[in-house]
Amino acid sequence: MDIKKYWKSYGELEQTPEYLQETAGEFSEELPLEEVLTENTLGLSANRRDFLKVFGFSLSAATLAACTDAPVRKAIPFVEMPEQLSPSIANYFASSYFDGHEYASVLVKTREGRPIKVDGNNLSPISKGAASARVQASVLSLYDTQRAKDPMKKGQVISWDELDKEVMALLASAKSIRLVSHSIISPTAQAAITNFIGKYPTARHISYDTVSASGILEANQASFGKPLVPSYKFDAADVIVGINCDFLGNWISPVEFTKDYSKNRRISAENPKLSRHIQFESMLSLTGSNADSRSVFKPTQEGLVVANLYNKIASLTGAATVNAEAFEVAGKGIEAAARELVAAKGKALVVSGSNDANVQILVNGINQMLGSYGTTIDWSRPYLTRQGMDASLQGLIDEMKAGQVDVVILADVNPIYELPQGAAIKEAMAKVATVVCFNGKVDESAALATYHAPNHHYLESWGDAQPKVGIYSLSQPAISPIFNTRNWVESLVKFTTGNAVDAYDLLRGTWSALHRASGSVMGFEAFWRSTLHNGVLEVSASGTASFAGNVAAAASGLMKASAGEELFLYEKLSLGTGNQANNPWLQEMPDPLTRCTWDNYLTISKKFADQQNLKDGDHVKVEANGYSVEVPVLILPGQMANVFGLAVGYGRTAAGKAADGVGVNAYPFATVVGGKRHMMAAGVKVTKTGGFTQLALTQTHHTIEGRDLVKETTFEEYLKNKTAGNIRPHIAVRQEDGSFKKQAPATIKIWEGHEYNGHKWAMAIDLNACTGCGACVVACQAENNVPVVGKDEVIRRREMHWIRIDRYFSYDNGYAVETKLEHNEETHKAEKHQHVVKTGITKEKDYASIKDYENIDVVFQPVMCMQCNNAPCETVCPVLATTHSEEGLNQMTYNRCVGTRYCANNCPYKVRRFNWFNYFHNEKFYLNPSQTDLGKMVLNPDVTVRSRGVMEKCTFCVQRIQGGKLEAKRAGKRPEDGAIKTACQQTCPADAIVFGDVNDVNSEVHKLFKNERSYAMLEEINVQPSVNYLVKVRNRKSVQA
């Protein structure tokens, strides 16, 4: 059986001269001796010639130091120790995160009163213990030194009293007040807004969502009479079809969807069930890259795809079809999808990310035909996180333009940046007499405010949320406000009543009503305490809806497909809508698909690149919808030659030092039709400008020269043979008689090996569950004090992430029926014979013939230190800084390391990272958050901050292992399976990472190591890694002969 070939970039696929040159050397460039020697850490400016002087200085300094007394260090206890707070013991507080886009119920870990980590709350039915990269990174945004620090009037600091007095006077005399916010899911904030409008009857509340779901809301209003987004049950669906819908990445509630979706992907012999996922999309999304089958179309063909899918299903189920131009994607994907959906009726689900109400009505019609309502779509708990209607936003813009608005209050929104109408809003806002802004930063919109009453960070404030009907959660402060800020709800109530209130009291007011409604048998105090502890409250909710949409009308109102080149706007997993753009963790997080950091770029197809003679980083000018930018290009498979992708969230101008000037703002490209915002543009002109930007790509770093690293099979093969695709290598060993004998690598030993009599820590990673979302990368960064190195250093391949998610592309490994003429031995005649042949591209020569840059398979593989039993790094360390533990850990002792980097050179998995600089002190790395006193607060005090010149790598979160063992010893029992979790495992929304003691026969990881799909990466070199992977299984139908 041939092994499918995987590749990381087109350069690698085609073995271009540039690629070969880039990967020829062991290191990407010369050693930075000059820089290291001139590094300004000793307070001296030195060059190489001064090296000896510095050396001499250090010697004499040591002499001097050796003669002085110890410095006096203070130990300052509290005057009055707060209840339950003890130094060195972590406290956890349940809270809620909602940035107007993504909701999460979180658990905030605090040490000595400062939040250091945010994780998902496992009691929440939405977060289920997981958290996305952005939610986790929000703890760093708390310590952003560029947050708004004081209330201001036209850029001048004023007191809160002055601000309140002046704003209240203006409000009292205002003829027309508009309060603008994102969707309000907080019952307390909603009550405050209602009261505000009651006090000022000229006030109106307008809410919008940065990435609008207005199309779904309008469609559901028309179809069901409910302007809401229902709950989707991806775990109940056997066949899932997504149409430009990144539900695993950014759509509505991605973490919740990933949790559900992955349930049917973690296939095992006991539960050999695998959902089938078909994706139609315009550019490669995270969701599409996880799909079993994937087809591409142009953004404006969205309506055609949906209408044709509707018609195919309608004709299969005997329902009436709608008038639509016939359309089919390559490989008759729509027809195949329709058949499969109908076959899985009642267990099928179709979702679309379109913001066109007509498209969504047709999608509702499809789901109605498939019997999805009540099975895979649940109307009892619709989402409240998307409430913004595009029409009302447009109304506001028109009003402001006409000068009809006196006071605009911006409640934590940044419309000038995050809306395609930003420029128009900026113009219109100039006609508004008073702009009051609650934003937490002096951002693009707040800069224009007359009064700026800065809001707390969510980790500083009391609050609540109702993300879904009947599902509530509380927010509680995990730290006192760092700056002179005020909860915006408090500000609004102050403006309403003139009295200062505490958000805590407001909250208890709301919740005492909720307590009565919940029918809780507890008294209010007990109810309050238990809810605050759990963070979440579920009250029963019911609701059904019957479909009454006019699909025929919808079909006739669809947007027309355009002929020219089109632009698709998308959100990255890292920055999302860009509200946390000044977060260096997110900026440096590699995009799962492009593996690019610190930039946005125009994704183009290989075909277009060849036509225009473009290579990665070449600048192009993009023009559409009366807006243009110059932006570097990046070649990405999986999109058509006339479709381009551009991420929003970049190009900030007033977000802070990490964000400003990084990338370009893509929001203005969005098409606005009658106020409705579509994240796409037709009639795009892309022209080469001749400029060039080096993109900080990590995709070719740590490359492993095409060795057999990822393994996959098809579901069909798996059902026949549970070990399908799990091809184990053998070593041919020369025997005494000169013949060769196949032997398992483990039988050939050059090491003596280790005995593990107690614990043996190990990890299993299911390649079939991992969606590649990158939440683990940020989790690890927060847990292990991994520094941010900045774009330049990433280009030099010196990123410090301890866990990377390798992304491999490959071509379809399916089967096809081929007809051949064959010679019949008996009749001596040529006869036609049908053969099943594998179409999987396996050989170098086959690549030359490939011109298909649209259909591509993707595999994600998280790679961290494998904690090898026969670790090659350990044998080469001259100072024994890396040694083996009796529990199977490959220990890294920083204070012993002298930085020879032999270990990194000898590591077959390329997981070791070297501290080229003192990232925490060297001013060159000013983007590293720990350079400021405030940024240092986020550091985990249980993990050493590494200095220049030492090697580091994944430790399997040894601080958590040691902590877990201590708890077990205190309790006098074995640590329970799952009690010790690594940071990456804890946060994984797909539960793809399982860590535990493989010596404990009852542990999950022990079972997974016994799984037929389990394999060790590079088994042939017999380093015996402690991390095993589980073969990816694609649910792909093979052609029957």
Added chain:
Amino acid sequence: MKNDIPLTETPICMNRKPLAKIFASITGLVLMAGAVMFGSSAQAQPDGKAIYEANCVACHKIDADLVGPALKGVTERLDEAYLIKWIRNSQSVINSGDKYANDLYKKWNNVQMPAFDLSDDEIKAVLAHIKAESAAAAAPAASAAAGASTGTTAVAAEEKGVLDNKVFLYTVITLGAVILLLLVFIQTRLKGVLDSKVSAGEVDLDKLEDRSVKFKLSPLQRLGLIMGSLAFGFVAFYAYAYNNIGMQQGYAPKQPIAFSHELHAGQHQIACTYCHTGAERGKSATIPSVNVCMNCHNQIKKDAPEIKKIWSAWENKKPIEWIRIHNLPDFAYFNHAQHYKVAGIECQKCHGPIQEMKVVAQHAPLTMGWCIDCHRETKIDANNGYYKAVHAKNPKFKDGVTIGQMGGLECSKCHY
């Protein structure tokens, strides 16, 4: 981390004397043994003593008034049922209008004794202990002196250690002096013999001098020798200096408040964890917050000058800035709960005879060698259910296995 701390901040102490260290560690061991024995014999006492020490000693003494009255003979003065009621909730007894209780309450400035949630048996055990202690206090000298004797012996042992040390040094110096005198005497005698031989013409001095030429050095050689010796001196000095960087053994800074462990932990026998609450639960043993001091000192010795400092801190809500004595480097992880709670190690093992210290000094060197030595010698608690469950099949796991043998010397146990 290395290079992370500017060199001038590196804590340095040069007071380690290798010889003294050996003696100190020997005496320290004797001391430890004493402390462990003392500790374990204390554990063997009936519950009453433990409960008494955990709950009562903060305010009561047997033979002297403290926050509350002296307890000597209380079991004779009052009947048991009354005392149980009183201990469990003194306020209810006072509220019941009981005259004795109200008089007592008034006499002690209306300081309320907190309620203790103890069972009848536990209170009875405490009363029995008080009774026994009262009797002991009544009997002149005998048992009270015996109780403290272990401590004094330990101190004597250490002083003796220092003494031995000095005697050894004097002996060496005396011996050296004797040898020197002897050598001078021999040299004089030999010179005398030589002179007599020369004058007698038996020896030709010129020839002798010729031979001595061999030992003459050229200027270059002389320079080399000087440079060599200097280099050796430097290397030796640096080896010594680097070996001592970060060592603060014996560091006993003057604290902002002259708090005496000798008084609190020694005389009043307040349990260490009464103040250092973190020792049972976490990495840090914690230095008590001012409110812990105020538990007692809102009554006791309010007017003493040092106590007034606590009051000032309390009233101004200004924390007391203690000088930190034990400074482990950031790259070494140490957890008090692991050692105190799990391993059951006495505080004194690392902190020395803290109950004797008027001013706390760093007892242990806190070097890695010192940590490792203890891990090599100390046996694990084989009765801990954790070891029984995890290491059941481990051939190394047998009686008397040390921490070191069970992986306690591995880097990642302390460095991550």
